[in-house]
Amino acid sequence: MNTHDGYVMDVAYPPHFHKEIQPVWLASLAQFLGTAAPDITRPYSCCELGCGMGINLLVAAATNPLGQFVGVDANDKALAIARAAAKSVGLTNVHFVHADFAHFAQSNNLFFDFIVSHGVWSWIAPNQQKNILQLVAKFLKPKGLFYLHYMCHPGATPMVPIQALLNDLAKQLPGTSEQKLSAALDFVCQLDLAGAFVDQPQLSDKIRALKQKPPGYLAHDFLTDHWAPQHSVDIHRLVAQAGMTFLGSANA
Numbered sequence: 001m002n003t004h005d006g007y008v009m010d011v012a013y014p015p016h017f018h019k020e021i022q023p024v025w026l027a028s029l030a031q032f033l034g035t036a037a038p039d040i041t042r043p044y045s046c047c048e049l050g051c052g053m054g055i056n057l058l059v060a061a062a063t064n065p066l067g068q069f070v071g072v073d074a075n076d077k078a079l080a081i082a083r084a085a086a087k088s089v090g091l092t093n094v095h096f097v098h099a100d101f102a103h104f105a106q107s108n109n110l111f112f113d114f115i116v117s118h119g120v121w122s123w124i125a126p127n128q129q130k131n132i133l134q135l136v137a138k139f140l141k142p143k144g145l146f147y148l149h150y151m152c153h154p155g156a157t158p159m160v161p162i163q164a165l166l167n168d169l170a171k172q173l174p175g176t177s178e179q180k181l182s183a184a185l186d187f188v189c190q191l192d193l194a195g196a197f198v199d200q201p202q203l204s205d206k207i208r209a210l211k212q213k214p215p216g217y218l219a220h221d222f223l224t225d226h227w228a229p230q231h232s233v234d235i236h237r238l239v240a241q242a243g244m245t246f247l248g249s250a251n252a
């Protein structure tokens, strides 16, 4: 299994669209919350950290010709798909950078009105989280918007033992991340059928629901060594230390 700082890299994360990281959504929401937002009726720039196959940037670039979009990811398979998609539809205002966050911090010389990161923070090593905050502190323009998605308590708390079990089992199984994940999940399902979680009926439901998801998605979700839901208050403190002010949830 190929990993980068404990994060799986041998499979690309399947594309998921998140309206919350679109500039029009973020700028509108900031204004609803009574704060000045970057003016998206003039040229502006936006960077997604951990963009995967780039679906969110591709949609943003196609629908916002005034925006310049940059996606950063350490997974070259995902970026090859993102670049091919941009080329096939003739987008010239989106670029994909193959780098981890530390390297991007060294090589980048652009400043951004928006920096967004979805599905990344709670799955990466603490030093990589620090790199994200350093990037934002250095490259977000004054009055720019930073969107940070993370997994939090108490919603994600019931999955803590399941993730630990899947991750540990996968380490002992052969194959790619997807194969390891599928075999580990089969084993957890057998444990469930044997009654291991009989006093946790909600956990059984969650395990059964996992079987409906693609193994590539689950490998990213569960096979990282740094999977950790956080308390919102801790995230707010960390982000404040990097010089940002909390505006509100991006989920209106």
Ligand SMILES: C[S@@+](CC[C@H](N)C(=O)[O-])C[C@H]1O[C@@H](n2cnc3c(N)ncnc32)[C@H](O)[C@@H]1O
Pocket (backbone or CB within 6 Å): 004, 005, 007, 009, 013, 014, 015, 016, 017, 018, 049, 050, 051, 052, 053, 072, 073, 074, 075, 078, 099, 100, 101, 102, 117, 118, 119, 120, 124, 128, 220
């Ligand atoms: C779960 S995917 C999220 C993709 C996309 N943001 C979304 O929400 O659909 C997380 C992405 O972060 C990337 N990633 C993880 N650690 C990274 C690092 N240290 N530097 C750059 N990219 C990283 C992975 O390669 C992966 O594509």
